[in-house]
Amino acid sequence: MSLLKYESQQREPLIDGNKDYHQVTEDIIRPIEMKPSTLWYIGFFISVSLLLFGVYSVYREVTYGIGQWNLNKTIGWGWDITNFVWWVGIGHAGTLISAILLLFRQGWRTGVNRAAEAMTIFAVMCAGQFPIWHMGRVWMAFFVLPYPNTRGPLWVNFNSPLLWDVFAVGTYFTVSLLFWYSGLIPDLATVRDRAKTKFRKFFYGVTAFGWTGSTKHWQRHESLSLVLAGLATPLVLSVHTIVSFDFATSVVPGWHTTIFPPYFVAGAIFSGFAMVQTLMIVVRKVLNLQDYITMGHIDAMNKVIVLTGSIVGCAYLTELFIAWYGQNPYEWYAFKENRANLFTPYGWSYWLMMFCNVVSPQLFWSRKLRRNITVTFFMSIIVNIGMWFERFVIIVSSVYRDFLPSAWSTYYSPSIWEVGFYLGTFGLFFTCFFIFAKYFPVIAVAEIKAVLKTSGENYKAKMTEMEKADSEKFYIEEVAHAH
Amino acid sequence: MAGGIKKFVVGSFDDEKVLFPAVKNVRKAGYKIHDVYTPFPVHGLDHAMGIRETSLHTAGFIFGITGTTTALTGIGWIFTRDWPLNFGGKPHFDLPAWIPITFELTVLFSAVGMVLTFCYLCNLAPFIKKHHFHPRATDDLFVMAIECTDKTNDAEVQAFLQNAGAQEVNVQEVETGWWIGTYDRTQKLYKEEKGY
Numbered sequence: 001m002s003l004l005k006y007e008s009q010q011r012e013p014l015i016d017g018n019k020d021y022h023q024v025t026e027d028i029i030r031p032i033e034m035k036p037s038t039l040w041y042i043g044f045f046i047s048v049s050l051l052l053f054g055v056y057s058v059y060r061e062v063t064y065g066i067g068q069w070n071l072n073k074t075i076g077w078g079w080d081i082t083n084f085v086w087w088v089g090i091g092h093a094g095t096l097i098s099a100i101l102l103l104f105r106q107g108w109r110t111g112v113n114r115a116a117e118a119m120t121i122f123a124v125m126c127a128g129q130f131p132i133w134h135m136g137r138v139w140m141a142f143f144v145l146p147y148p149n150t151r152g153p154l155w156v157n158f159n160s161p162l163l164w165d166v167f168a169v170g171t172y173f174t175v176s177l178l179f180w181y182s183g184l185i186p187d188l189a190t191v192r193d194r195a196k197t198k199f200r201k202f203f204y205g206v207t208a209f210g211w212t213g214s215t216k217h218w219q220r221h222e223s224l225s226l227v228l229a230g231l232a233t234p235l236v237l238s239v240h241t242i243v244s245f246d247f248a249t250s251v252v253p254g255w256h257t258t259i260f261p262p263y264f265v266a267g268a269i270f271s272g273f274a275m276v277q278t279l280m281i282v283v284r285k286v287l288n289l290q291d292y293i294t295m296g297h298i299d300a301m302n303k304v305i306v307l308t309g310s311i312v313g314c315a316y317l318t319e320l321f322i323a324w325y326g327q328n329p330y331e332w333y334a335f336k337e338n339r340a341n342l343f344t345p346y347g348w349s350y351w352l353m354m355f356c357n358v359v360s361p362q363l364f365w366s367r368k369l370r371r372n373i374t375v376t377f378f379m380s381i382i383v384n385i386g387m388w389f390e391r392f393v394i395i396v397s398s399v400y401r402d403f404l405p406s407a408w409s410t411y412y413s414p415s416i417w418e419v420g421f422y423l424g425t426f427g428l429f430f431t432c433f434f435i436f437a438k439y440f441p442v443i444a445v446a447e448i449k450a451v452l453k454t455s456g457e458n459y460k461a462k463m464t465e466m467e468k469a470d471s472e473k474f475y476i477e478e479v480a481h482a483h
Numbered sequence: 484m485a486g487g488i489k490k491f492v493v494g495s496f497d498d499e500k501v502l503f504p505a506v507k508n509v510r511k512a513g514y515k516i517h518d519v520y521t522p523f524p525v526h527g528l529d530h531a532m533g534i535r536e537t538s539l540h541t542a543g544f545i546f547g548i549t550g551t552t553t554a555l556t557g558i559g560w561i562f563t564r565d566w567p568l569n570f571g572g573k574p575h576f577d578l579p580a581w582i583p584i585t586f587e588l589t590v591l592f593s594a595v596g597m598v599l600t601f602c603y604l605c606n607l608a609p610f611i612k613k614h615h616f617h618p619r620a621t622d623d624l625f626v627m628a629i630e631c632t633d634k635t636n637d638a639e640v641q642a643f644l645q646n647a648g649a650q651e652v653n654v655q656e657v658e659t660g661w662w663i664g665t666y667d668r669t670q671k672l673y674k675e676e677k678g679y
Contacts, residue, residue: 021522021623146561155566158558159580167587175594182598185607190522190621209602210611213620216534217605218524223539224601231543231590242583446523 007107007454009464014107014455016291021449028443029191031287033200036438039286047430054424057417058133066136069418074409075399079418080134081246082391086271087127087425088169088243089264089387092236093272094120095176096304098183099232102225107455108300110447111292114187115283116276117180118440122432123275124173126425131165133421161245168242175235179228182221185211187441203439240268247394253334254398257322263315270308270357271387273301277380279433281373283442292443295371302370305383309361312390316358330403338397345411346397349389356386490631490656491517492640493616494649495624499525502625505647506531509629514640517630520620539604543597550592554585614657624650 015024036044061068071078094116101109132141144166146156156163189211192204211217244264247255277298284293323335339350360382369375400409436442453459467474496502502519506528509516516532558581562568567575602608620626627644631637631654641652 025522025622146557152566155561157568158562158584159570159577161583164583164587167584167591171587171591174591178594178598182601186523186621193615193618193621206609209607209609210613211605211607211621212518212613212615213520213522213626214605215519215521215525215528215532216537217607218521219529219534220537220539220601220605222524223537224597227540227543227597228594231547231594234586235590238583238586245583449523450526 007460009460009467011455012294012296013457013460014111014294014296015448015452016294016457018458019291019452019456021452024448024452025190025194025445027289027291028441028445028448029194031437032191032439032441033194033196037286040434040438044431044434047427047434050423050427051431052424052427053420054422054427057420057424058129060417061133061421062138066134068415070412070415072409072412074402074407075396075412077395077399078412079392079414079422080130082388082395083422083425084127084130084134085243085264085391086388087123087130087429089240089268089271089391090275090384091120091123091127091172091176091272092240092265092268093276094118094123095172095179095232095236096269096272097276098179099229099236102229103233106300107451108297110444110451111294111297112276112280112301112443113447114180114183114440114444115279115437115442116272117176117183118433118436118442119275119279120176120272121173121180122429122436123272124169124176125432126429128169128173129421129425129428131162161242161249164242165246168239172235172239175228175232179225179232182224182228183444183447184440185209186213186221187445189213190445191441237265240264252398252402253328253330254323254338254394256331257319259315259319259322263312263319266308266311266315267357267387267390270305270312270361271384273305273308274380274383274387277301277305277376278384281377281380283437287437287442289443292448298373298376299367299370302364302376302379305379306361306364306370309357309364309383313358316354334398334401338401339393346393346400349393350397353386353389353393356382357390360386488656488658490635490637490654491616491628492631492635492637492644493653493655494627494629494641494644494647495617495619495651496627496648497624497650498648499528499625501648502627503528503531505627505644505649508647509627509643512643514635514643515630515632517628520616520626520628522621522623522625525625539597539601542600543593546596546600547589547593549596550588550590551585553592554588555581558584616655617651628655 019027057068069078069080071080094113097109097116098113098120101113132138135141144156144163146158185208188204188208191200192208195201195204241261241264244260248257248260250256280293280298280301284290320335320340323331326332337344338346341347342351360379363369363375363379396412400412402408463474494505496505499521502525506516506519510533519528519532521528559576562577563575570577606613616628617624617626627649629640629644631640637654641654644652
């Protein structure tokens with residue numbers, strides 16, 4: 001009788017070191033039970049300061065109006081919507097790791113899925129701020145919801161991609177939150193059952209929802225996770241598809257392209273993985289979790305980065321080609337002059353985007369560089385800058401010169417309050433992440449335990465020995481499923 | 484049953500390799516396993532215990548189609564009956580443009596409905612207090628609780644569990660309530676399963 005799902009000995013272990021179930025609990029829960037380090041306080045302080053600056057920027061925008069931003073007649077979206085698309089895109093990696101890799105049975109997701117899902121939720125929270133405050137009269141934000149009202153009733157326009165966005169982002173946030181929290185419940189119960197202080201007993205007692213670990217509950221939990229993963233997979237594709245519809249359904253040169261949905265989804269996963277890398281490289285070091293987020297994990301994520309980066313590069317070239325091949329003078333002008341011409345006002349941003357997203361990730365074809373922490377960290381920052389510029393290029397370089405040369409905009413650069421708002425969402429994101437990393441298990445404890453005996457370093461070594469000693473006996477006892 | 488007291492013989496195992504034959508032997512001997520508490524989902528344990536498959540996914544499907552119907556009837560009624568708007572002379576019933584929202588609501592209803600159903604079925608909610616047979620059941624032990632009836636000789640059951648490889652065996656008296664849960668309806672007896 002064997003309980004093991006046999007895993008090839010060629011595969012790198014997912015958990016390094018000599019671990020047993022208790023050790024896994026110890027390693028992952030210990031940071032929650034310790035006082036946070038000075039570094040944590042410094043980081044938290046900086047994040048909260050940024051958040052407060054953002055709050056003040058938004059306060060100015062609400063009090064004095066959208067004029068606080070340097071948007072003009074021609075450029076109505078500017079930094080604000082660039083940031084919205086960027087944050088939503090970042091969120092996508094979390095769902096990809098937790099849902100799509102679950103369906104593909106990728107064992108390495110267990111090390112990073114919890115933190116990546118948390119990142120998704122915080123990124124979507126940040127993203128949501130931008131369209132909401134961009135409304136100007138934010139106290140009427142609830143008008144986007146279709147509810148019977150006394151104004152007619154005046155309904156929302158269900159044919160508008162902007163309304164689709166409301167539903168897509170709203171659903172995405174809700175489903176991600178449910179997926180994350182339902183996975184968190186068993187781990188919170190683990191923290192609860194070893195809690196010593198009054199606060200921890202109370203807090204984790206409440207948040208663990210009375211989880212016991214009953215077999216029937218686990219069976220339902222597994223079923224729930226699988227179905228939620230099945231739902232989240234098309235959902236994550238739909239969200240960035242719908243975000244791309246905000247552009248693609250318009251007739252603006254540079255936006256009016258059918259390639260946008262897959263191009264946006266690939267770009268979203270690309271930037272999301274970069275953000276996961278940025279966070280994970282810091283988290284594994286600070287919380288001492290190198291045994292769980294191994295070089296193998298970083299390598300695997302870098303492979304996703306080089307794949308999605310190449311898809312994005314391919315999309316850039318395709319759209320450039322089609323703009324020429326399509327023989328639409330406006331479309332071609334948008335690409336040739338507004339973007340690709342380095343000597344027009346925004347030409348630099350196009351080439352910066354090309355360099356960051358297409359050229360630099362190609363370094364990751366080298367295994368040595370994929371497994372280099374410093375290179376990975378810098379690359380993750382470069383990719384995030386590049387992906388921000390992608391949205392900036394799409395938005396600003398398309399609209400600043402439209403069909404009427406008399407309406408061409410003067411050079412657009414953001415005001416301090418526009419930048420402040422963006423920095424504020426960084427504050428929100430990292431404040432949430434610092435709280436998460438301090439009070440919640442950043443790695444899915446139960447999921448690690450479930451793969452420990454097939455993918456733990458010590459267990460794999462033991463199995464190799466057994467296989468060498470008597471391969472037939474090994475097969476019957478350990479590989480074949482008898483129950 | 485609320486307010487009653489039930490007696491359980493509790494055995495803790497530290498290795499799932501020992502647990503599986505133990506589950507089989509306990510059931511074979513005719514004892515009733517109340518539950519096995521594990522720190523992570525042990526694959527195949529539900530089958531070994533004779534628990535039937537969950538139909539939570541069916542609930543998810545039903546919630547999903549409720550969402551689909553809500554979106555389609557809602558938008559359809561609004562755009563064709565309640566307040567038809569003229570968008571450049573295009574048909575009022577413009578189904579393709581409704582697909583994104585219909586899809587989102589399907590997913591939303593299904594996910595929210597399933598999670599709520601899951602919490603309802605497993606009695607999960609904040610501030611719920613349940614009896615925990617062993618605090619390490621969420622850490623590194625597999626804890627088997629066997630329900631005792633008036634006729635059960637618990638010393639015998641304890642010896643049986645010890646024999647089966649349990650590290651720690653004890654008897655616990657638990658106040659019963661709605662939260663303790665039972666598989667009387669879902670768990671098949673070993674005899675029925677094997678057909679003898």
